[in-house]
Amino acid sequence: MQGQDRIDSLSALLKDTNISGKKKDKVLNHLWEATIDGQTRLAMTYADKIIANAKTLKNDSTLALGYTRRGICFSYLTNYKNSGLEYYKALKIYKRQKDSLKTGYIYLNLGLDFSEQDVMDSTLYYYNKALTNFLTVKDTVQISKIKRFIADTYGKKGYYEIGLQKALDAARLLEKSKDSFEIHMSYFGIASFYHELKDSLAAEDYLRKINTFFERNKNPRWESTAKLRLAALFLDNKEKHAEAIRFVNKGIDLSKALDFKINIADGLLTKALLLQRMGDFKQSELVTKEALSFSRPTNVKHSISRSLILLGELAVAQKEYEQGEIFLKEGLGIAIDASLLTQQKDAYQNLAGLSEIVGSNQNALKYHKAFKKINDSIFQKERINKVEEWKLIYETEKKEAEIALQEEEINTLNEKAKVDNLRKGLYAGGMASALALFGLSVFGYRQRIKRNRIAREKQEEIYKQEIEHKKKELTSQTLHLVQKNTFIQELKENLENLRNSPEKFKVEFRRIVMLLKRQNASDKDWEVFKSYFSEVHNDFDQKLKTLYPDISEKEIRLAAFLRMNLTTKEIAATLNVLPDSILKSKYRLKKKLELGKETDLNSFLNSL
Known part of the structure; x- marks a missing residue:
């Protein structure tokens, strides 16, 4: 049973007053799965009911699943702040249960959210954490899936050749799993890489396969994406402009039905560019303004900027120079x-x-x-x-060769550790030889394990020493910032006394003050401090960005100093501002973090 018929049937089951808690949970999950791609807001109501039912049943696993599904709904609706909050609720439960697979799923979803916002460093951070968890449980499908996402991220960073290589590798792994959905999802990345590498025919081939698959399987979310990608691919091909218009119109209609704002904005912008190339400037302008009305609420900067620049081009083309x-x-x-x-x-x-x-x-x-x-x-x-890409390819190949060599050594050791089944007719001398050989094999194998253990313990000790070193460096860097800015503040106060000096000193006075201002708490000092701080305090800034995506770099800087237990006066000296300014900033930060009056800001930051 497909589509609406299945939803109606499941909804009827849910109305049964005699339905048990466990069966109700099963029906709600089926309803969520049936509605998430086509009716996201309805899927949100089922996620809420899953959470409520889990609390009634006092079932933590179901509760975590409900939080995850609610988070996915927020992600689909591009509300990344709330999706991150839901994911972290689920993550807390899965970590407590030591469930590596589901922990990996949460990290994957967090990575996807950052990818949609073009925050590539955070994207790779969470993808790699997901990969570590999937490798722990040896889940081939999820390993392939995360490798596909990592490949996409390399593409966004401009590493197209290595991205294509990784995307093709991920697709080959997925093809062995026979998971048609994931296989065709992997084709998106491959098509993008071929497009960037100017192989339009290969890109078109993969996109048509994706479009056919999702059209046939009635998946409007990904069908819309495939159609919009095909339309964008045909932008500079005049012969395919008519087909591109059909694709883009259908893609926009599907996206609007889903309230898929990012796709709507991208689709409308693609349509506007097509109309511009076809010479219909007035209609292109109307469509671009509509695109802007969808991209502004999502705050996707590249889409907003592209729309405004296109509006400028269109205004100039119509001789509206001031507006342009x-x-x-x-x-x-x-x-x-x-x-x-x-x-x-x-x-x-x-x-x-x-x-x-x-x-x-x-x-x-x-x-x-x-x-x-x-x-x-x-x-x-x-x-x-x-x-950098060539260097990365070389290092990747070198690492893969080392891994292959290690695997070969392990296989050799395993072969040596095996002893053929002893047959009943063995002579005593032969049996003794076999046992001696076995003993030598086991001894050699144990020696290798012992050496590996010693090496591992040495490496752990090195890591501990590195952490201690970084803690010392962090303290040193903090003192450096405080002392440097205190010195500058005092020097500036002394220079202020030169105001009444002869005229010849005024030019020099202004030059020195401006120089000192430029040097004051430079970005380089902050970046050095942040790198040490992040390593010592478990990616503190990444956690803040996940929970509060709209937090600014200045607010993260203040939060880091508070986490270091610096006083208001020390922070003011470091940033070269008045203490009152820091107090106001702390108030605004607490408001940004949505903390109640009873919650202490420092205690909250120390808990992250």
Whole structure:
């Protein structure tokens, strides 16, 4: 039974007043699975009922599952703050139960959330934690799945060749499992890598396979994604623009039915770009504004910036120069804040062209220089990425060779440790020889185990020493920051006394003050401090970002100093501000963390 008929049938079972708690739980889970991809808000109500039923049954495993499913609903609705909170509730239970498989699932979902927000470092952090748990339980399907996600992340970092290699490896592993859904999900990554590597035919082949599979299996979420990816692939192929429009319209309709905001925004932007290439600027402008209305609430910076820059291009094309400049500058501002180099390049290029049109040669030169600088930076980044990718490929191959060698050694030891079944007719001398050989094999094997244990203990001792060293370095770095900024503050106070000095000192005075301001608590000092702090305090900043995705770097910095038990006066000296300013910042941080009046901020931070 498929689709709505299955949902209706299960709903009827749920209305049975005699249904037992365990059976009710089973029905609710089936209903959640039947609705999550097509009716996410309805699936949320079933997740709530799973949680309520689990609390009645006092079943922690079911409760954790309910939290997980509620988290997935929030993820689908792009409410990543709430999804993270639900995942952490489930994680707490699974860790207490020492369930490595389900712990791995939670880390995987957290990684997916960060991937959707383009936070790549956090994405890889959680993916690798998931992989560690899946390797512990030797779950081939999940290992393949997480490898696929890791491959996708390499792609987002610009490592396309190694990403393609890892994506193909993951697909081959999945094909052995016969899991059709996961196999076709892996094709998404492969298609993206082929697209980036300019092999459009291979990319199209994989995307058509995905589209056919999800269309046939009535999965609107992934069918919509496949159709939108095909439309984007055809952007620069005039012969396929008509087919691209059909794909993008269908993809947008499916996404709207799901309230899948990110897909809606991406789909509308793809449609607007198609219309622009087809010369229909007015309709393209209307569609871009609609795309912007969906991307702004999700706060996906690259989508917002791209939409604004496109609106600027369309305004200029229609000779609405003032409006075009407004859109381009707004899009540029967002691109700069989010470090989106490609969007910055496009904005500067369009602003340079606009300045030439309106006869502002000075601005045209300024924007052209900025464009060239960004373009050179992108080219340099691509070169660096390429070198890093080659290095990564070499190190990966080297590591895989070492693992293969270790496995070969283990197999050899296992073979030596085996003794053929002794037959009844063995002569006493032969039996003695066999036993002696067995004894030597076992002795050699035990010696190898002993050596490995000693090596492992030495390595653990080295790790302990490293942690102690980092703790000392962290303390030293903290004192350095405090002393440095205290010195600067005192020096600035002394310089203030020069105001009434002869005129010749004023220029020098301003120059020194500005220099000191630039040096004050530099980002480099903060990054060094943060690296030590993160290693000593178990990725404190990652936990904060997971629980509170909108937390700023300044707020994380304040939280880290509070975790170090620095006083308000010491923090003020470190950041070169007044103590009153730190008190206000602490109040705002507590509000951001949604802590009640009775909850102590320092105690909460120390509990993370």
